[in-house]
Amino acid sequence: MRNYHDFMKWRRLAINYSFISGIFVMIILYFQGFNLGMDFTGGLAIEAHYNRNVSVNEVRDLLVKNKLSNAQVQHFGTSQDILIKLPPKSSILQEQAILNTKLNTNINEKILEILKNPDITIQTSFLGPQIGAELLEQGSLAIFVAIFGIFIYVMLRFEWKLAVGAVIATIHDIIITAGMISIFNIEFNLTTLAAILAVIGYSVNDTVVVLDRIRENFHKVDNNYAILKIINISINETLSRTITTSFVTLLSMIVLFLFGGQVVNNFAITMIIGIIVGTYSSIYIASSVAVYLGLCKENLYPTN
Amino acid sequence: MVNYELFKKLLVLVITITGLLLAIPNIFSEEPVVQISIARSNDKLEDKLQKQVTNILNEANFSFRQKYKNNRLLIYFHDTEEQIRGADIIKAYLGSQYTVVPNLVSSIPDWLQNIGFHAMRLGLDLRGGVHFLLQVDMNTALKKLEDSYEEDIKIRLRKDQIHYINKQLISDYISEHSYGAMQIAFDNKNEKDKAYDLISKNFGQLEIKEYGDLELIVLLGKRLVDEKKKAFLQHNITILRNRVNEIGVSEPIIQREGEDRIIVQLPGIQDINRAKEILGATATLEFRMVEEDIKNNFSKTYKDQHGNSIILKNSSIVTGNSIVDATSGIDQHSNKPAVFISLDDLGAKKIEEITKNNIGKYMAVLFSETKTEKIILNGISQRNVSHIEEIISIAIIRDQLGKDFQITGLRSLREAHDLALLLRAGSLATPVEILEERTVGPTAGRVNILQGVRVSIISIIVVAIFMVARYKKFGLISVFALIINIILLISVLSMLQATLTLPGIAGIILTIGMAVDSNVLIYERIREELKIGVNPNKAIVIGFNRAFNTILDANITTLIAALALFTLGTGPIKGFAVTLSIGIGTSMFTSITLSRMLVDILINVLYSNKKMLKISI
Numbered sequence: 001m002r003n004y005h006d007f008m009k010w011r012r013l014a015i016n017y018s019f020i021s022g023i024f025v026m027i028i029l030y031f032q033g034f035n036l037g038m039d040f041t042g043g044l045a046i047e048a049h050y051n052r053n054v055s056v057n058e059v060r061d062l063l064v065k066n067k068l069s070n071a072q073v074q075h076f077g078t079s080q081d082i083l084i085k086l087p088p089k090s091s092i093l094q095e096q097a098i099l100n101t102k103l104n105t106n107i108n109e110k111i112l113e114i115l116k117n118p119d120i121t122i123q124t125s126f127l128g129p130q131i132g133a134e135l136l137e138q139g140s141l142a143i144f145v146a147i148f149g150i151f152i153y154v155m156l157r158f159e160w161k162l163a164v165g166a167v168i169a170t171i172h173d174i175i176i177t178a179g180m181i182s183i184f185n186i187e188f189n190l191t192t193l194a195a196i197l198a199v200i201g202y203s204v205n206d207t208v209v210v211l212d213r214i215r216e217n218f219h220k221v222d223n224n225y226a227i228l229k230i231i232n233i234s235i236n237e238t239l240s241r242t243i244t245t246s247f248v249t250l251l252s253m254i255v256l257f258l259f260g261g262q263v264v265n266n267f268a269i270t271m272i273i274g275i276i277v278g279t280y281s282s283i284y285i286a287s288s289v290a291v292y293l294g295l296c297k298e299n300l301y302p303t304n
Numbered sequence: 305m306v307n308y309e310l311f312k313k314l315l316v317l318v319i320t321i322t323g324l325l326l327a328i329p330n331i332f333s334e335e336p337v338v339q340i341s342i343a344r345s346n347d348k349l350e351d352k353l354q355k356q357v358t359n360i361l362n363e364a365n366f367s368f369r370q371k372y373k374n375n376r377l378l379i380y381f382h383d384t385e386e387q388i389r390g391a392d393i394i395k396a397y398l399g400s401q402y403t404v405v406p407n408l409v410s411s412i413p414d415w416l417q418n419i420g421f422h423a424m425r426l427g428l429d430l431r432g433g434v435h436f437l438l439q440v441d442m443n444t445a446l447k448k449l450e451d452s453y454e455e456d457i458k459i460r461l462r463k464d465q466i467h468y469i470n471k472q473l474i475s476d477y478i479s480e481h482s483y484g485a486m487q488i489a490f491d492n493k494n495e496k497d498k499a500y501d502l503i504s505k506n507f508g509q510l511e512i513k514e515y516g517d518l519e520l521i522v523l524l525g526k527r528l529v530d531e532k533k534k535a536f537l538q539h540n541i542t543i544l545r546n547r548v549n550e551i552g553v554s555e556p557i558i559q560r561e562g563e564d565r566i567i568v569q570l571p572g573i574q575d576i577n578r579a580k581e582i583l584g585a586t587a588t589l590e591f592r593m594v595e596e597d598i599k600n601n602f603s604k605t606y607k608d609q610h611g612n613s614i615i616l617k618n619s620s621i622v623t624g625n626s627i628v629d630a631t632s633g634i635d636q637h638s639n640k641p642a643v644f645i646s647l648d649d650l651g652a653k654k655i656e657e658i659t660k661n662n663i664g665k666y667m668a669v670l671f672s673e674t675k676t677e678k679i680i681l682n683g684i685s686q687r688n689v690s691h692i693e694e695i696i697s698i699a700i701i702r703d704q705l706g707k708d709f710q711i712t713g714l715r716s717l718r719e720a721h722d723l724a725l726l727l728r729a730g731s732l733a734t735p736v737e738i739l740e741e742r743t744v745g746p747t748a749g750r751v752n753i754l755q756g757v758r759v760s761i762i763s764i765i766v767v768a769i770f771m772v773a774r775y776k777k778f779g780l781i782s783v784f785a786l787i788i789n790i791i792l793l794i795s796v797l798s799m800l801q802a803t804l805t806l807p808g809i810a811g812i813i814l815t816i817g818m819a820v821d822s823n824v825l826i827y828e829r830i831r832e833e834l835k836i837g838v839n840p841n842k843a844i845v846i847g848f849n850r851a852f853n854t855i856l857d858a859n860i861t862t863l864i865a866a867l868a869l870f871t872l873g874t875g876p877i878k879g880f881a882v883t884l885s886i887g888i889g890t891s892m893f894t895s896i897t898l899s900r901m902l903v904d905i906l907i908n909v910l911y912s913n914k915k916m917l918k919i920s921i
Contacts, residue, residue, distance in 0.1 A: 047748075123748055126741040131437065138871065146868035150861055157857055190877050191807055194869055198814060198884070201865030205818070205858040209825070212854045241828040244774065248767055248824070249817035255763045256813050261755050263429070264810045271814070 007235050007283060008228040011291070014284040018172055025179030032182050037189025040136045042088035042129035046111055048122045053079045059115065066114045077262045084111070088129045139193045143174070146197055150204050158211055159299045165289035166207050169281040173203045173274060180273045181266075191267040198267075199274030202249065206242060206282035213238045214287065218300050227295060231287045246279045316901050319893075320788060326795035329416060329423040334408040334431075336387035338394060340377040341403050348375050360397055366390055378409070384747070407553070408572040424797045425555075426571075427805030427879050428742065430756070432749035433553075433571035434579060437740035438544075440564045445536050445734035450524055453510060454486045457522065460506060466499050467491055471519070485523040493517060533564065536734050541566055546728070547582050565739070582725065589627070589711075589727060590620040593658070594666040594698065606670060608695040609713065616668055616695070621658050626651025630727035632720035635712050641720040642712045645727070652707040659705040669697045669711050671723075756809035760790070763813050767820055775827050777910075781902045782823035782895075789819050789887075789894040796886050805879030815887030818862065822895030825858075826851045844907070848900050855896065859888050 038045050048059075059082050060073045068086065076083035112122065147170055155163035177199055181188060213234040221230065250272060257268035340357065342349060354370070354377055361368055361379070366386060371378045379394075381387040387406050395404040408431070410423060428435050461468050471487045490496040496518055503512055503520070509528040513521045524532075537560055544566065548556045557569040573579055595615040605613050628648045635642035647655060659667070672693040697713030714720040764786065771779035793812065797804060830847035834840065863885060870881040 049748075121745050121747065123745050124741070124743050126738070128737075128739040131739050142868045142871055145871075146865045149864040149868065153861060153864060191810070191880075194807060194810075194877050194880050197865050197869045201862035202818070204861040204865070205821070208857045208861055209854055212857060216850075237832065238828075240831075241824055244824050244828070245818075245821040248770060248820050249814075251766050251770060252763045252813050252817040255766055256759055256810060259755070259759045259762055260810065260813075261752070261759075261806075263752075263806050267807070267810050 004232075004236055005239075006232055008232050008288070008291070011284060011288040015288055015292075018281075018285060021179075022172060022175050025175055025182075028179055029182050034178075034182055034188040035185050037187045037192070038085065038125065038127055038132075039190040040132045040139075040188070042127045042132035044086040044127075045125045046084040046086075046122055047076055047124075048082045048084065048111075048115060050080045050082065054082060056082070059084070062114055062116065068114070088127075088132070135190065139190075142193075142197060143200070146200050147171070150200070154204075154208065154211070158215060161290045161293040161295045161299055162211050162214075162286070164293060165286035166204060166211065168289050169207055169285040170200055170203055172281050172285055173199060173278050176277045177270060177274045180277075181270060184269075186266050186269055189266070191264060192270050195267040195270035195274065198271060199278060202271075202275060203278030203281060206246070206278055207286045209241065210235060210238050210282050211286065215300050227291055231291065235283055235287070242279060242282065246275055250275050312897075313901055316897055320792070320898065323788075323792040323795045326421065326799055327791045329412050329421045330794055330798060332410060332412045332423065335411050336381050336384045337407055337409045338379045338381070338387060338391045339403075339405045339407055340379070340394065340398070341375060349377055353377070356397075357394060360393060361390060364390075364393055380409075405553075422798055422801060424794065425801055425803045426749075426753070427803045427808065428569060428571060428744050428749075429806045430749050430753050430804065431571050432744050432747075433569065433573050434744075435570075435740070435742045436566075436568040436583075436738055437561065438566045438568060439737045439739050440537055440540055440566065441734050441737060442533055442536060442564055446524065446529065446532065449532060450485070453507065453522075453524070457486065457503060457507065460502060461488075461499060464498075464502060466495055466502070468495075468499065485521055487515065487519060487521050489519045491518075496520060537564060537566070540734065540736065544568060544583060547725070566736075581722075589623070589723070590670040590672065591622045591655070592616040592620050592668055592670055593662065594668055596665070606668075606693055606695050608668075608698065609715075614668065614695055614698065616670065620670075621654055621667070622647060622651045626654075627727045630724040632717065632724040634717070635710055638712055640712050641714045641717045642710045643714065643720050643724045643727070644708070644710045646708050655705050655709075659701045659703070663701050663703060665701055666698050667701055668695045669713065670694070671696045752806050756806060760809065760812060760816070763816050764790070767816060771820060771823070777906060778827055778830075778903065781899060781906060782820060782827075785823065785894040785899045785902065786816065786819055788898060789890050790816070792890040792894065793883070793887050796890060797883065800886075802882050802886070803879050804883065807877055808879035808883040811880040811883035811887060814884060815891060819887070819891030819895060821858070822851075822855045822891060823899060825854055826895070826899070841907075844903060848896070848903075852896060855892065859892055863888050 056073050056075060060071070063069070063071045063073065063084070070087060072085040072087075074083050075081065111124075147167060150170065151163050151167045154166045174196060177196060180186075181192065186192065214231055217230050217234050217237075253268050253271045253275065256264060257272065260268060340349070340353075349372075354372065357377065357379070358370065366389075367382065368386075368390070369380045371380070379390065381390055384406075391404055391406045398404060410417075412421070412423060458468075458470070467490070469489045471489050488499070490499060496514075500512060500514075500520060503510065503522060507522075509525050511523045511525040513523070515521050541558055541560060545556075545558050548558060548568065548570065553570045553573050555571055557567060559567050561567050568583065570579055593616070595617045605615050607613055626647050627645055629646040631644045633642060633644060634640070670693060697711050714723060764783075767786070768779075768783040771782050773779070775782065790812065793815065796802075826847050829851050830843050833843035833846050838846065866881050866884040866888065870878060870885070
């Protein structure tokens with residue numbers, strides 16, 4: 001076979017490398033944590049679109065003068081768009097939670113007054129803190145459910161050693177991706193979480209393609225054929241497909257990142273990281289783990 | 305065998321064409337209109353009204369079209385700015401007898417809509433509008449319920465001459481039962497047993513516990529609580545729905561979320577403050593006689609609008625619940641803002657009776673409102689519920705009143721309008737808190753759509769270039785299949801009336817990337833087979849067949865992740881899960897079945913007469 005690469009030769013190195021980077025990332029996560037977005041912390045976000053270029057300092061000064069000094073101000077896409085974030089503990093937000101606004105002034109009006117510019121348009125998002133905590137819980141649950149579902153499916157379609165391999169590959173992807181998100185200080189909000197789940201789906205998709213080829217190749221040989229050789233052949237055979245698909249998906253995510261606008265930005269970046277990490281894990285981790293667990297032809301084609 | 309093949313091809317063709325047709329309604333955009341109708345009635349509009357409205361609009365140099373449909377006059381404007389200005393002018397001219405509401409109306413021709421062709425629903429982030437997640441405060445309402453049971457029990461015990469002492473509730477019970485409980489002590493065991501029997505006979509839904517020898521603790525039973533919670537939630541949903549109808553938004557969404565939450569979505573709404581005011585109001589009216597016996601301890605004092613204190617009897621003759629209709633306007637005699645009220649039969653009877661027997665005496669209209677304030681005390685946020693009660697009008701009963709009458713004493717026409725609205729729609733059963741609120745301006749919505757469409761197109765082009773470069777003619781087939789895939793995706797979304805959001809568009813982009821994967825799997829397999837020397841025809845067959853299993857496994861695992869995502873959040877992310885899941889389905893169809901058909905056609909076209917020795921892929 002031309003261009004035959006002995007992938008499995010490097011498997012010990014790969015496992016060690018993954019293991020160490022996993023630990024490294026977890027340490028970083030422990031100390032740095034995530035830049036949690038408003039979806040999970042609660043609070044108020046206001047997008048203001050000006051008809052002219054406006055500086056962040058100009059807006060911040062106005063807010064501070066009006067006793068809103070803990071507001072975060074930043075540009076949002078273009079220099080005419082400003083994003084103002086108020087953390088959930090601000091006193092002004094207590095009024096926001098009340099539906100009847102006859103006595104209390106509405107936050108939108110207040111901010112418009114403060115910004116003193118009748119030509120701007122604003123949009124607001126307000127999230128009470130309980131919703132934020134709930135979403136975080138639901139999000140973690142969704143990830144567990146996804147991993148569990150995948151484990152059951154792979155176990156039923158293939159067998160349990162490969163299922164374990166697939167799950168460990170997936171967990172590896174989640175940890176490394178989450179680590180990258182933390183290191184690059186990407187905002188972790190609901191779209192980011194959606195991207196992580198999409199990465200899970202994509203990575204398992206990739207892994208299953210390799211596993212499928214392994215199963216098919218096992219079928220062609222007798223029981224004692226070297227496992228490592230089969231796996232190597234399988235990976236080599238699927239390599240061009242793996243690279244092509246990763247490349248195509250990567251292309252569309254890069255397009256999304258460049259042209260998709262602020263809202264889906266962190267979705268695109270997370271996907272890009274996830275695809276790269278996921279491709280690596282599909283090649284190395286899933287099968288290496290299965291080998292380590294003692295995979296052989298019997299497992300896939302039990303003789304009665 | 306031949307027939308089966310033909311049948312399959314026809315089926316694929318039919319599905320594809322139906323899909324394409326179902327997607328067509330989405331080409332039609334939404335137009336800003338102003339809807340004019342007679343307030344709260346479906347009567348025909350007078351012909352001259354149409355002329356009057358068109359005249360004033362023409363004078364103000366608006367360019368517009370009009371349509372008369374379902375007893376409503378619809379004025380179509382060019383953009384939302386003109387729409388708002390036009391709405392203001394028309395409203396000022398017509399006054400409050402007419403409902404003038406700005407709205408976004410789909411421009412799909414009627415005949416299409418009638419056969420069931422609809423466009424996709426657009427989420428708020430693509431359309432503009434406001435989204436609320438509301439929490440119903442069950443505790444306050446249940447506490448009120450408990451209090452009223454307490455009153456009734458005390459009256460009953462007194463009537464049967466059972467002596468009791470109402471004690472301070474012990475702390476265990478307070479924490480366990482946050483809506484309160486009643487602890488009563490008796491003189492001896494006999495009295496206690498008598499009370500136990502009395503209470504369980506007359507108040508069966510309550511739970512009674514014995515506490516020591518001489519005391520009873522009475523609480524709201526679990527079944528009662530569950531029942532009441534459901535009732536409160538349903539009542540609030542109904543009231544909110546009535547109020548939303550008053551605001552006049554098209555396609556509002558009001559639905560329950562979990563045990564004690566309500567989602568309210570008002571797409572296209574322009575005046576958000578007004579919407580919040582209308583949704584959140586908790587005011588109501590009561591009619592009471594003025595107390596003449598100053599020694600009556602049960603009567604309470606209230607203030608009127610000038611600050612005078614007046615004592616009213618405790619019992620109300622008629623409350624807001626009996627009000628069947630209420631409109632606002634100017635009272636002929638006094639030229640002041642007034643609310644015109646119609647009572648139901650029961651209320652009318654009561655009013656007739658009381659006024660018949662009390663001519664010459666004073667009757668007051670008591671306006672009460674519940675306000676919820678959140679204050680921070682010692683770093684803990686607490687809710688402070690305050691009741692405002694004010695006498696808005698007192699009048700001498702000159703003669704017997706009947707079903708219809710009016711009340712004056714409101715400060716402005718706007719106040720009269722709001723009160724009339726409230727009385728019509730009913731009052732909320734419990735206080736309601738906003739957990740989540742998102743507003744999106746209409747222009748932002750449109751910007752988002754344009755951006756979404758742009759990204760999708762660029763994405764398709766980029767992927768197309770790559771696929772054709774790598775797989776040549778077969779790449780072209782996969783691009784064609786991809787485009788049909790997206791169109792089918794749109795038509796399924798339209799048919800299911802699922803909601804498309806901005807993350808949903810990201811889901812479509814992801815589908816583009818992953819749909820291509822299935823084709824890649826097939827083509828790479830074909831390449832492999834060709835390499836070993838299998839003849840092209842067979843290679844194609846093997847490619848499609850062998851790849852099928854892999855594609856199935858791979859797509860199902862992605863589907864599992866998408867479904868897990870479906871449980872998260874309300875709104876935009878759900879949109880992503882939906883588009884991804886549907887996208888997986890449609891891409892399986894287009895990549896396997898449709899592509900196969902197209903490849904067959906391609907082969908027939910290219911190699912119909914020659915023997916196929918080699919194909920470029």
